Amino acid sequence: MSEAASSYSLAELMVVAASRVFDNEGEVLATGIGLLPRLAASLAMKTTNPDLMMTDSQSFLLSEPNPVSGMKTHAGQANETWLGFRAVFDNVWSGKRHAMVGPSQIDRFGQANISALGGTYQQPKVQLLGVRGFPGNSISHGNSFFVPQHSTRVFVEGECDVVGSIGYNPDRLPKGYTFDDIDVRQVITDLCVMDFNGPNRQMRIVSLHPGVTEQEVREKTGFELAVVENLGTTPAPTQAQLDVIAELDPLNARSKQLKDNPPGDRR
Amino acid sequence: MNKLQSAKEAVAAIQSGMTIGIGGWGPRRKPMALVRELLRSDATDLTVIAYGGADVGMLCAAGKVKKVIFAFVSLDFMPLEPGFRQARQAGAIEVFEIDEGMMLQGLRAASWRIPFIPTNVGLGTDVVARNPELKIIDSPYDDKEWVAMPALNMDVSLIHATRCDERGVCEIASPDIYMDDLFARAAKHTIVSCDELVPTSHFADPQVARSVFWERAHTQSVVHIPGGAHPSSSDPLYGFDVKHFKAYGEAVGAGEFEAYLNNHVVGKSEEDYQAQVGGLDAIQALPLPAY
Numbered sequence: 001m002s003e004a005a006s007s008y009s010l011a012e013l014m015v016v017a018a019s020r021v022f023d024n025e026g027e028v029l030a031t032g033i034g035l036l037p038r039l040a041a042s043l044a045m046k047t048t049n050p051d052l053m054m055t056d057s058q059s060f061l062l063s064e065p066n067p068v069s070g071m072k073t074h075a076g077q078a079n080e081t082w083l084g085f086r087a088v089f090d091n092v093w094s095g096k097r098h099a100m101v102g103p104s105q106i107d108r109f110g111q112a113n114i115s116a117l118g119g120t121y122q123q124p125k126v127q128l129l130g131v132r133g134f135p136g137n138s139i140s141h142g143n144s145f146f147v148p149q150h151s152t153r154v155f156v157e158g159e160c161d162v163v164g165s166i167g168y169n170p171d172r173l174p175k176g177y178t179f180d181d182i183d184v185r186q187v188i189t190d191l192c193v194m195d196f197n198g199p200n201r202q203m204r205i206v207s208l209h210p211g212v213t214e215q216e217v218r219e220k221t222g223f224e225l226a227v228v229e230n231l232g233t234t235p236a237p238t239q240a241q242l243d244v245i246a247e248l249d250p251l252n253a254r255s256k257q258l259k260d261n262p263p264g265d266r267r
Numbered sequence: 268m269n270k271l272q273s274a275k276e277a278v279a280a281i282q283s284g285m286t287i288g289i290g291g292w293g294p295r296r297k298p299m300a301l302v303r304e305l306l307r308s309d310a311t312d313l314t315v316i317a318y319g320g321a322d323v324g325m326l327c328a329a330g331k332v333k334k335v336i337f338a339f340v341s342l343d344f345m346p347l348e349p350g351f352r353q354a355r356q357a358g359a360i361e362v363f364e365i366d367e368g369m370m371l372q373g374l375r376a377a378s379w380r381i382p383f384i385p386t387n388v389g390l391g392t393d394v395v396a397r398n399p400e401l402k403i404i405d406s407p408y409d410d411k412e413w414v415a416m417p418a419l420n421m422d423v424s425l426i427h428a429t430r431c432d433e434r435g436v437c438e439i440a441s442p443d444i445y446m447d448d449l450f451a452r453a454a455k456h457t458i459v460s461c462d463e464l465v466p467t468s469h470f471a472d473p474q475v476a477r478s479v480f481w482e483r484a485h486t487q488s489v490v491h492i493p494g495g496a497h498p499s500s501s502d503p504l505y506g507f508d509v510k511h512f513k514a515y516g517e518a519v520g521a522g523e524f525e526a527y528l529n530n531h532v533v534g535k536s537e538e539d540y541q542a543q544v545g546g547l548d549a550i551q552a553l554p555l556p557a558y
Contacts, residue, residue, distance in 0.1 A: 057558035059442035071557040084443040085292060089368040093388075111392075115364065116355070121397050123358030129346060130339035135366040136388040166391030174390040176411030182391075 004236040010190060011036060011254045012245055013209060013264035014146070016237040018100060018188040019044040021144045027051040028141070029061075029088075029097040035249075036257050037100040037146045039068050040188075042248050043241065053096075059084045069251035092133065098142040098185070104128055105153075105160040106145055108203060108223035110167030110184035110196050112138075113160035121162070131164040138165030142183040148258055150189035150220050157222035168201035190258060191217050193234055198226025207234040211266030236264065270489045271433040274304040274537065277458045277488040281310045281423050284333075288374075288419070288454055289317040290426035290447035291499060294342045294507040296439075297322045298427035298460045300495035303532050303540065305331070305425075316419050318370065318445065320499060321515060324350030327360060328524045334361035336419065338370055342512055344556075349519035365394055365401075365416075371446055373419035378452030383415040390414060424454035427496045429478075429504065431461040435486030436470055438478045441502040448480035456487045462504050464491040494541055494550040506555040511544055 018040035022030050030045060030052040032038035038057075042065035045052040054065045056074055061081040066074075083091065091097055103112035114132060118125030137143055143165065147154050159169075166172065168179050179201050187194040187203070191212045198204035204226035205217055210233050218225060237245075245254070255261045278301060281287060291297035302322045312333045317323050319340035326332050328350035340351035354360045365373070372384040385404065389395045395403065395414060402415045426447050429440035437459050439447060451457045470476050495501075498508035498515070518527040531540050541547050 066558070073555070073557050082442070085367075085445055086371060089371055092368060115393075119356075120358075121393075122361075124355055127347070127352040127355035129341050130337055130364055131366055131392070131394055132339045133367045135390075135392045135394050136368040138392070139387050139390055163391075163393040163396070169391070172391045172396075174387075174412050176409070177390070 003238060005239045005242050008237045008242060008264040009255065010209070010262045010264045011258050012237050012242060013234060014188055014190065015040045015043060015245060015254065016241050017193050017234050018144070018146055019048070021100060021186050022052055022098060023048045025049065025052070025098050025142065027053065027096070029053045029055070029091050031055070031097060031099040033099065033101045034146065035068050035253055036148070037102065039245060039248055039254060040100065042068065043244055046244050046248070047241065055083055065248065067248055067250055069249050069253035089136065092136050092140050095141045097140070098144070099137050100144045100146050101134070102146045102148070103154070105156050106147070106187070107156050107158065107160045107167070109159070109169035110201070110203065111160050111163045111169060112145065112165045112167070113162045115162035115164050117161050124161075131162070134164035135166070138167070138182070138184070142185050144186045144188070147187060147189040150191040150217065152220060152222040155221040155223065168196060191220065194225070202226045204228060205231060207232050209234045209266070210236070210264065269433045270435045270487060271464075272488050272490055274300055274460070274490050274492060277301070277490050278304040278308055280456055280458065280488070281305060281308065281313075283310050284312045285310070285422040286314040286316065286420070288421040288424040288450045289315065289322045290424065290445060290450045291320070291322070292318045292443070292445045293320040293339070294344070294512065295320075295500050296427050296441055296445070296496055296502065297499035298425040298495065299497055299499055300492040300537050301425045301458060301460050301490065302326065303537070306528065306532050316370070316421060318367070319351060320348060321350070321512060324348040324519070325515075327351050327354035328519055329528065332360050334363065336363040336365065336370070338365055338367040344509060345512060345516055349516040350524065353519055363398060363400065365389065365398070369394070369416050370419065371449065372416040374446055374449035374453045376416065376418035377420045378449050381418065383417050385413040386416050387413060388416075419453060421454045422456065424450040424457045426450060426457060426459045427501060428459050428461045429501065430463040430465045430469065431459055431489045431491070432465055432467045432469065433489060434467060435459070435483035435489055436467065436479055437461065437481070437486055438470070438475055439480060440478055444480050451481045451485040457485055458488040458490065459486050460490045460492045460495040462493050462495065462501055492537060494547045495537070497541070497544065497550045500553070500555065502555055505551050506553040508544065508550070508553055
């Protein structure tokens with residue numbers, strides 16, 4: 001690996017941090033929903049884990065990831081396997097997948113919501129997408145979360161308004177299940193990296209992005225967090241990683257994903 | 268058997284109170300001309316099962332829908348489907364919200380004529396907690412609990428295919444068939460609109476025959492409507508109409524869906540509709556999306 005880059009954006013730092021989720025996953029389908037998570041999965045496939053599988057966001061697996069920007073046509077892409085939406089469920093239920101998704105709400109149990117906000121279930125204040133594939137994903141394979149704006153609106157104090165994915169909630173644990181049957185892996189935000197390896201699967205701060213304080217993370221989270229011993233700083237991208245990212249995102253769409261495209265090092 | 272009908276003749280099979288399924292996925296290969304015909308009809312109080320897009324949104328906005336069985340209603344590039352969103356936020360519709368894969372299982376169970384398929388999907392989530400009709404069962408083979416995903420039986424399904432013959436042989440030339448074959452099999456009566464009507468000899472090519480995913484006994488009605496998926500896509504023939512979806516969204520947002528209906532649907536023929544949106548040539552020139 002080359003040395004840490006001297007200059008990089010927060011989006012690039014988050015992509016590199018998110019890509020590490022896929023490093024040791026072996027031969028699984030790496031699904032990143034949204035531009036930055038997709039870039040993270042693609043970066044991992046191009047660098048640390050070439051065994052990953054990747055879709056064209058439509059109906060084929062690719063031996064080489066498509067760029068995340070500047071795609072004009074799917075003609076000529078590196079198809080290797082048909083994987084229409086129904087076959088995706090066969091893959092999901094086989095467990096050979098890791099998905100990184102961006103929920104609207106995440107609670108202290110690692111339960112997540114993209115369905116609806118506020119009001120009642122019969123009449124939500126804000127209808128979002130619906131639970132989509134969250135229930136099946138969360139009980140079938142590893143899942144990580146990508147949060148562009150760490151706040152108490154996302155990391156809610158109580159339970160999610162609609163619990164779309166199973167997490168480490170003892171009150172909702174199905175008969176015959178233990179927490180070991182559930183795999184909510186990592187949370188990458190604009191402030192830090194977290195996992196669920198605190199006491200009793202409590203959400204835990206793993207590293208802080210350069211210039212972010214533990215206090216700031218706690219203030220912007222609606223519940224108590226554990227913290228690793230010897231809390232360190234999220235490693236900066238290397239120049240080699242930035243080069244691969246630039247190749248995968250030739251139009252620099254990553255610069256438009258976070259408000260004002262802040263630098264990665266905010267010290 | 269000749270199954271060729273006009274859209275109006277075909278959609279007359281849908282009566283108030285029925286459960287209908289709609290094929291396609293979000294903004295892709297939706298039988299929108301059939302949906303427009305349904306919007307013109309007086310059928311109401313419908314239960315709709317779909318991987319939903321503007322099909323579900325427009326039917327909701329028009330007050331045709333009693334209940335939606337869904338995992339999402341979305342146009343992808345417009346994540347929040349305007350008509351559905353408005354109906355939900357007004358508390359105007361009942362819902363049975365399930366996981367995308369559970370819908371596949373429910374369609375599969377209906378197509379196999381079995382009452383349910385056991386699954387772990389939904390356990391530990393509000394899909395189970397908020398849907399008392401979804402039963403949890405013990406397994407005769409292990410000590411875990413399982414969701415019994417019920418068969419999603421339906422009266423009528425609506426599907427858009429690339430090509431059909433008049434006997435109901437349907438080719439899906441798109442790279443993805445979604446769950447269309449399961450909708451065809453799960454319904455008592457299936458209506459298929461197609462971009463192109465072809466002679467039976469078209470299917471003699473084994474590559475084409477491999478793009479036929481259900482046997483013709485499951486197709487009761489064939490409607491030939493070139494461009495009939497508009498504003499959704501019919502890959503490989505044309506892409507979806509981003510501009511039109513946005514205009515529809517803006518109309519709903521401004522409380523002017525009725526004006527949209529009056530301009531495009533009510534009292535209009537499909538020819539009128541296509542003229543309104545730039546003509547069939549313009550529809551067929553819509554580029555396929557690239558992600």
